Amino acid sequence: MNKFILTIAAALLCAAATTLPAAEIRREPLPEMQCTHSLTGQIAPGDADALQAALEDWDGGDGDSYQSFRLCLDSPGGALLEALKIADLGWDFGTAVGSEARCLSACAMIFMAGSRSLEGGIGLVPDRFLHASGDLGFHAPSLVVAQGSYNEATVRKAYSVAVQGIAEITERIGLLQMSLANLSTMLSTPPETFYRINSPRTAAAWKIRVTGVDAPQTLSALHMTNACMAVTGRSPHDGNAWARVSETNGYAQGVASFGHFDSEPERCDISFRRDHDPFDLVDYDVAQYDTPLVPAMFYPPDTPLRQLAADPTSVALAPAPTVETYKARCQVYSGGRLTDSDPCTQTDTSSITTGGRNHLATGFKWPSGAVTVLESVSDGSDADDSPCCGRRYLLNGKAAEQLYDFDVYEGYGSCYRSSATGNVFCAETQY
Secondary structure, eight states, rough: OOOOEEEOOOBSTTTTOOOOOOEEOOOBBBGGTTTTTEEEOOOOOTTTHHHHHHHHHOOSSSOOOOOOOOOEEOOOOOOOOHHHHHHHTTTOBBEETTTTTTEEEOOOOOOTTTTTEEETTTEEEEEEETTTTEEEEEEOEEEEEEEESSSSHHHHHHHHHHHHHHHHHHTTTTTOOHHHHHHHHHHTTTTTTEEOSSSHHHHHEEEEEEEEEEOOOOOHHHHHHHHHHHOOOOOOGGOOOOEEEEEEEEEEEEEEEEEOSOOOOOOEEEEEEEOTTTTSSSOOSTHHHHHHHHOGSSOOTSOOHHHHHOOOGGGGSSOOEEEEEEEEEEEEEEETEEEEEEEEEEEEEEEETTOOOOOEEEEEETTTOOEEEEEEEEOOOOOOOOOOOOOEEEEEEEEEOOOOOOTTTTSSEEEEEETTTEEEEEEEEEE
16 A cells, blocks of 8 residues: 655644644545545644645546545544634545544544545535544634643633634535534534534434434335424424335435424425445435435434444434423213313323324313323325325324314314214313
8 A cells, every 4th residue: 555644744733832742744645535535633834735735736546536535534633713714724634533533623623524526517516424433523612722821812812713614614614514513513612612513313413414324214204204303303293294215226215394383384205326336425315305314313313323223223313202291171071061170280291103194182181180181193195195185083092083163172173082982172271
């Protein structure tokens, strides 16, 4: 293997004069992440020049374009302004954090600089890959003051450096392809800690592709539900959730949809090819319009990436149930006459079925201790792709019909007629 080493001279992180160990850029392939080079050690002044020299020297290894250059990062951080100079290089190169590698603080800015300019009108797209067992963390710029130097001039200078760092990052959010939400999250994370990209949800929010997670052998409706949750930030607990999937010859198509009656449903159309090269930036695998889909997104969006790397079969696919309790007033009508009217306790338990549908079981506990159980399941259509088509109801285990006769039932909008008894049960939640 042909290697060369560019040793980046040790320098100062700031005026406090802390000496950094030299970082290294090596021509060192890492096939797992399709990296051609590696950068290890502290980021220090001179790194941008060294990386530019490596880019200019790169011929693709076999005469191909420099655009095949990808830099694997393993660094605890270092000089932020030098990291941003790397973002300014203007070259097309990819970045990656491999298995068990770390990329923190200033290194994370270099990672975010990974991008390619694709032909065919596609334009600039992120080219940054995180292995599920890698460690990628962001935080706000530090206010660094050397020990024992707490005079006004020193503190003012350190403050100026930190503010400059914030300004420099803000100017480059377009270049780094960071959203305002990404920027806000980073700047609100104290320098002594890290905001880590450690779940499918956080990776999707930062436009980071996750590797090192195997696709499920069989795709289910719940896999579609999870992918849609990761992309939209919505939850099937919102109501009227449904999902489905089909797969032929290694090509899968799916759809998931969430939404209340009184809100626009959030729908994701999902496609996935099992033979797709995960490092191919042309998005054949997508969820909701053109959001890149990676296998990690088929699992619950807050699952730790390390768990998915170790054993994705250990993960429960359905989102965890939610339980909420309220005060309410319950009524029963028999033969059109009001026979019971009492305060009651309402407990809502929302869960997601294996078919990706929202199931809401509500227990209404009367003062006597008796409990009336109302169940409803979202009833999305598999036939015509309707985003939501109402709900099916059970009252104490028997089919029930929802009623809307407000005048008869004294303004109660939540009334249900039992198919077994003909009685009408009404409940008014008191939020």
